[in-house]
Amino acid sequence: MIDAHCHLNFHAFENDLDEVVKRAKEKGVEKIINVGTSLESSQKAVELAEKYENLYAIVGIHPHHADKLEKGWEDELEKIAKHQKVIGIGEIGLDYYSYKSNGIVDPKLQKEVFEAQINLAHKLRLPLQIHNRHAGDDILAILYRHKNSLLETPGMFHCFAGSRDVLIDALKFGFYIGFDGNSTYSGLAPGETVELPELIKMTPLDRIVVETDSPYLTPIPHRGSRNEPSYVIITAEFIGKIKNTPFEKLEKITTENVLKIFKI
Ligand code: NI
Numbered sequence: 001m002i003d004a005h006c007h008l009n010f011h012a013f014e015n016d017l018d019e020v021v022k023r024a025k026e027k028g029v030e031k032i033i034n035v036g037t038s039l040e041s042s043q044k045a046v047e048l049a050e051k052y053e054n055l056y057a058i059v060g061i062h063p064h065h066a067d068k069l070e071k072g073w074e075d076e077l078e079k080i081a082k083h084q085k086v087i088g089i090g091e092i093g094l095d096y097y098s099y100k101s102n103g104i105v106d107p108k109l110q111k112e113v114f115e116a117q118i119n120l121a122h123k124l125r126l127p128l129q130i131h132n133r134h135a136g137d138d139i140l141a142i143l144y145r146h147k148n149s150l151l152e153t154p155g156m157f158h159c160f161a162g163s164r165d166v167l168i169d170a171l172k173f174g175f176y177i178g179f180d181g182n183s184t185y186s187g188l189a190p191g192e193t194v195e196l197p198e199l200i201k202m203t204p205l206d207r208i209v210v211e212t213d214s215p216y217l218t219p220i221p222h223r224g225s226r227n228e229p230s231y232v233i234i235t236a237e238f239i240g241k242i243k244n245t246p247f248e249k250l251e252k253i254t255t256e257n258v259l260k261i262f263k264i
Contacts, residue, residue, distance in 0.1 A: 001236060001251050002031040002258045003229040004178055005091070005129065005158045005211035008055070009034045009044035012215035012226055021052055024229040028251075030054060031264060032229045033211075035091050035129060035158075037062035039073060042080050049085035056264055058088040058129050063095040066113040067105045074116055081124055087262040089121040090129025091158055094142075097133040097191060111142065118146045121155075127261050128155030130175070134191060136166030143173060150174075153261055159213055160199060161192055167199055171207060176261055178209045181219030181227060184238050200242045208243075209261070210236045210254050 003024065007013075013020055024032060034049070035058045036042025042059035049057040059080050061069065081089065094110050121128055128150070132139050143150065156176040160167065170177065182189065183196040200208070210232055218227035219234040240250040258264070 001029045001210070001232055002033070002255050002264075003029055003212050003214070003232040004033050004156070004209045004258050005035050005058075005180075006032060006214035006227075006229055007035060007037070007041070007216075008032065008214065008229070009036065009041050009048055010215060017048075020228050020230075021055070025054070027230040027233055029229050029232055031056065031258075033058055033087070033258075033262070036060055037091060038065045038068070039076050039080070042077065046080055046083045046086060049083070055085075056262070057083065057086050058090045059086050060090045060092040060117055060129070061113055062091050062131060063093055063105055063110040063114065064102050066110045069113065074120065077117070078120055078124070081120065081126065086126070087264060088127045088129050088155060089117050089124075090155070091131040092117045092128065093131035094135035094139050095131060095133040096135045096138075107138070111138070114139075115142060115146070118142070118149065122146075122149035125151065127151055127153060130155065130157045131159070132157060132162060132166070134162070136162045140166065140169050140173070147173075156209055156261055158211060159217070160203075161189060161196065162194070164194060164199070164202060167202060171203065176207050176209050176257055177203045178211045179235065179239060180211050180213045181217040181223075181231060181235050183235060184220040185223070197242050200239055205243055205245060205250070205253050206257065208239065208254055209257050210239060
């Protein structure tokens with residue numbers, strides 16, 4: 001099993017990272033992909049990938065940080081992205097949801113930062129890991145504009161949520177779809193109109209990727225505590241039930257899917 005998106009590079013793990021990595025391995029999570037959201041956390045993801053043989057890094061600027069960049073950030077990010085254990089550019093995209101901790105960053109700025117990073121991914125021949133919240137149509141329009149510079153396997157939408165139409169278009173584009181522990185929550189997340197199990201049903205098994213987004217989105221029954229990569233198994237089991245697929249088969253297919261997107 002692979003956790004295709006998490007943040008062991010965040011402060012939540014600074015005191016017990018060794019144990020968290022060890023626990024994941026014991027549960028059968030062989031590889032873990034850590035994702036940056038800023039220059040600083042991207043650099044940290046690379047450092048962790050250097051320290052632990054089974055950790056990899058995806059680097060990029062999250063839309064929430066699009067208004068916190070200084071001149072020259074593109075060169076900085078490029079330098080970080082050239083490390084041999086960097087396997088993708090992410091999490092990048094657009095976010096039009098107003099959070100308590102973060103208002104909506106100027107969409108124009110978000111788009112500029114997103115497009116600059118699509119260009120960087122093209123330059124370095126790396127797949128994308130996309131963050132989308134309530135911005136599916138704008139994201140697809142940007143991807144469409146850049147379709148000639150995307151890889152044949154262009155990447156994945158991380159922590160998918162949204163409309164059936166956006167899902168269908170993302171699949172048509174060749175993207176893989178990541179699902180997380182929030183799939184196990186009942187009801188709709190604020191502002192959403194389709195329940196995640198519905199979207200899981202609609203996504204072919206050979207396009208599904210499982211992730212945790214640790215330390216966030218902890219699956220039931222651990223909801224309320226910190227998430228960690230070993231819990232990716234719980235989400236995989238949940239998805240297996242929805243897809244009527246035994247865990248072993250789901251594990252095999254979703255692992256192959258990750259390996260089709262990323263050179264690990
Ligand atoms: Ni994330």
